[in-house]
Amino acid sequence: MPWNDNSGGGGGPWGSGGGNNNPNNPWGQRPNNNGGGGGRGPEGPDLDDVVRDLQRMFGGLFGGKGSDNDNAGGPGLFGLLLVALAALIVWLFIGQAVYFIQPGEKGVVMRFGAYDRTTDSGMNFKFPAPIETVIRNQFTEVRNVEIGRTDEESLMLTRDENIVDIDFTVQWRVDSRDPENGVRNFEFNVLDPAVAVKAVAESAMREIVGTTDLQPIITTGRTEVAASAKEIIQRTLDEYQAGVEILDVQLTYADPPAGDVVVAFRDVDSARQDRERFVLDARAYANQVVPEARGNAARMLEEAQGYRDSQIARAEGDAARFTQIYDEYVQAPEVTRRRMYLETMENVLRDSELIILDEQGGAVPYLPLDRLGNARNTQGGN
Known part of the structure; x- marks a missing residue:
């Protein structure tokens, strides 16, 4: 083995222990404090000495024992304060004070x-x-919510039972009317303000469209519809305390739906126009006939009234004349009777061409008797 040292007392990768010198020790020889085993090897750090030095240094810094005979006091407390101050600075920096x-x-x-x-x-x-x-x-950023991208959002039913296709945009921001409470409500009362604004806006628009006829929505009433929707949206969000301020509601599109629905809509609209035309024609006829009938009725009433008055007056006059004749008859019956006969014959023969001649009076041969009757009729007419 390359780490074995057969000449020493104990083998190992770090050299032999004790006081024996081992030239193969990579850290050099440890000094021999007991005076035995030969001398020092080459100069180099000893691991145990390094550990003891570190223990003395940190022990003195924190007020512990640096060695067997040294006690650290003041320098340890100062070091602790330095460490605490450094930790505080790091905490303030990391914690973003x-x-x-x-x-x-x-x-x-x-x-x-x-x-x-x-x-x-x-x-x-x-x-x-x-x-x-x-x-x-x-706080001041203006945000937009667009509603009407799908048929489920855009198709709405009007008051006159028509379908209208509406696209509109809602502009909103964090409530600036009460900055502190507005920001607080915006952060904590609504999970997703954009979703809340969209839901409330669609509900409000359906309410307005459901109470409005189709014609104003697609023509001149767009401004009124948008203003009413804005008011309802803001009132509803205020009740929710959503911390949202509605700036504007804009109708970008409002027309009857496309496709087969348009054909049906046109049929319904045509039928409605025909109905209105028939109603107008009927009203015009009624406006013409009713006054004429009322005039005829008034004329007939007046004629009847006049006829009644004339008959009553004639009857009263005849009654009065009869009474007068009767009074005269009582006083002179023969004369009155003769007079009544002559007046009656005069009324009967007034328009007759018959000419009666007295037998004793004779007649003039050249007198045109037929022309005499005509002349008499002409004079009587004048």
Whole structure:
């Protein structure tokens, strides 16, 4: 074996022990303090001496015994303080006791995992971790949520039972109306604010569309629909204490759905237009006929009223004339009877072409009697 030393008292890879000199020892010979076994070998460090030196050095640093006869006092305490100070500096550095918040950010400081305070931008101080930790969040960043990428999100039913395809965008950020509570609510009350905003926005838009007819949504009522949706979204998120401020709601697309639904929608719209046209025609006919009928009814009532009044007046006049004739008849029956006969014959023969001549009166041969009757009728008409 190459490590064996047959000339020494004990073999081994590190040379023989005791006081024997071994030229094959790589560490050199250990000094012989007892004075036996020859002298020293070549100069070199001894492992046991190195260990004893380290023990004396650290023992003196921490106030222990550096040797059998030395006691360390003051230097050990000073070393302990130095080590403690170094450990404190390392802890402060690793624990980030000094931290910086960038402009536009807010820092949420948690002490042992519970909310403690909100810090503004700039240099701030806190207890090192794990006592206090800080969460940074963009406070002024405007974020967007787009709704309507799929049919499940975009197709909605209107109040007049039509389907509308709506795409809209919601712009939001961390609530700046109450910075401290807004950041706190944003961090701790909602697990995923973006998902919450999207869910609430879709629900609010369906509520608005469900109470609005199709025509305003796809034409002139988009602004009103967006404003109403924004109000409902903000009110709902405030009730959740989500720490979210809604900045704007924009309708990017609002039309009837494409494909077969469009054909059905057009049929429904055409039927609705026909219905409205029929209703308008009926109203126009009613507006024409009803006043005419009312006018005829009023005219007939007035004619009936006039006929009734005339008949009553005539009857009353006849009754009064009869009474007067009767009074005259009582006083002069023959004269009255003769007069009544003549007046009656005059009324009967007024329009007749018959000419009666007295037998004793004679007739003039050249008198045109037929023309006399016509002349009499003409004079009577005038």
